[in-house]
Amino acid sequence: MIIRGDEPEQIGLLKKLYKPGNYFMQGNEALAYGAIFAGCRFYAGYPITPSSEIAETMARELPKLQGYYLQMEDEIGSIAAMVGASWTGLKVMTATSGPGFSLMQENLGYAIMTETPLVLVDVQRSGPSTGQATKGAQGDFFQARWGTHGDHPIVALSPISGQDAFWETIRAFNIAEKLRTPVVMLFDGVLAHTRELVRIPDVEEVEITYRKLPRNEEEAKLPFGDPHGDGVPPMPLFGHGYFTHVTGSTHKENGLRDVYTPEVHDKLVRRLHRKIEQNKDVYEKYEEHFTDDAEILVVSWGVTARPALGAVLKAREEGIKAGLFVPKTVHPFPGERMRELGKRVRAILVPEMNLGQMILEVQRFVNDDVLLRGINKIGGVPLTVEEILREIRGVA
């Protein structure tokens, strides 16, 4: 049975199972509940620290909601099963960490090329390689962007708390469904295992959406066309007699392979990019604090946005005009807004739990006359308010 998550029966189940209110829970659990409220009814995964509580929560909760939990033999199989299930109409998710994310990259490219909605959670941990397996990090910023080969667009979100993970996961599913594309969630091992207050809302507060389906036979014959001009083709799901052909090879609008005509490849791959670029309103999101009169701008993301806000608040107490810019959708990077903010400030500081990744995106959009400095910490311990404040003072 294909469940979208908004059927009266499903709403009834959600209401019965999850009473609205404040709960004390791990970031991973909050993220999993977000997926459940978003309508995710298929999860395929493979255990890996620090993401495993997401799988555990899904394994426990999904059967209550007529959803399917599958433990696959590896991460490659997990994302493969998700793609297969998504073509039957299910909303699908997996969660992993850096090494597993690496293994999923080939099929992530397949999902992009075949325009398969799915949500892939990467609970970032300290690398490279096995690194500090149990420790959080923010080192996968560019693995999310460029991990799979070839020209491709990607949408990636990065929540800053357990509560945020709940809502951002719902947003990730809505983007995936609206744009018929995979969405990556860049979570991290620190937030994943932090227990904090999470409010589970009433089901009615949650808005969810579902992919565009073909309205007639003509639309169903072009699973990779653009009949509505928004770059998003309706999805002729398996099992409806459409005889849909899906391939990761370069294909025409009807889905059949054509790898020899340069124009076919050009048209397809450019549309995949256009689909994302022209629908910025669907995914672009950032937070700003004190940016109106800021002279020193802190740009941060994910877990580090928390101490960054603390540092900015303290700096303000000391009379320093500091501000904070937090991209919530980190890919595509909110470059336009970054450029505007960059013109108004004297210095930009970019704290992150890596040796300088998002700072490279910031750099693309600010002029050379702005002082741009990274605040980088690795080793598995998050940045503190004091460490960031010290750097703000240093450029004040």
Place this chain on the structure above:
Amino acid sequence: MAKEIYSKYPLIKYLRKEALPTALCPGCGGGTVLNAFANAVDQLKLDPKDLVVVSGIGCSAWIASPYFLADTLHTTHGRAIAFATGVKVGLPDKKVVVISGDGDLASIGGNHLLHAARRNIDITVILVNNFIYGMTGGQLAPTTPFGAKTTTSPYRNIEHPLKISETIASAGASYVARWTTAHVYQLIESIKKALTVKGFSLVEVISQCPVQYGRRNRMKEPAEMLRWFLKNSVPISKARKMSEEELEGKFVIGEFVNRERPEFVTELNKLIDEVQEHFGLKGE
């Protein structure tokens, strides 16, 4: 010209005409497998709307995708069975069939093959074993016979081939059979059984690749390869009485296993029922 020949094919209604002619080389065993599969579907009176065909990468992945007119999912190298797993969970009432090659399913995808058999998920796998990586130019496969020549074993193969059917039979599949492209009628019967049995089914088809394998191993003509299959095929009942030495270089053919065993998707849905019952969620 080519279209004319295909139009005379009695089972043309099962094929995606706009994708024809096929990309298979003259003399390839792939056409025989496609024909056997189409005959099995026809004899079982299956509606192609109730089929989802999944394949991976390589010549054999092309046998049914895109040529068979059904929902077809042409996936990444080695992963067809894992993709098919997701499809089957979403569409438990459809027949999910994987048709792909030995390199795809037993080498790079070997782990998925093994675990799908262990789970006993109701997927039918037709594994076309031609002992070689054909599409990439005839390189050594995990199925290449000991001593055979390939482009990456130009002197001789020093590795032992994987016994795919034997391995999958012991991994827990409900149905496993092996035939060659010289045993078409038996092959059709086995595909029919595989499509009917509830659980994981594997039909391994020893198939000829005269271009990449035969040519380098003194069997340039497709017919020579078929004669080689016939001459060296040993029915499983007879093989059970033979020693390992006697079976060296032989093709053991027949049904390896045909048994009932709890099937994965059925169990998954049963579990959901039990959980809903337990938490008082039935009829919500």
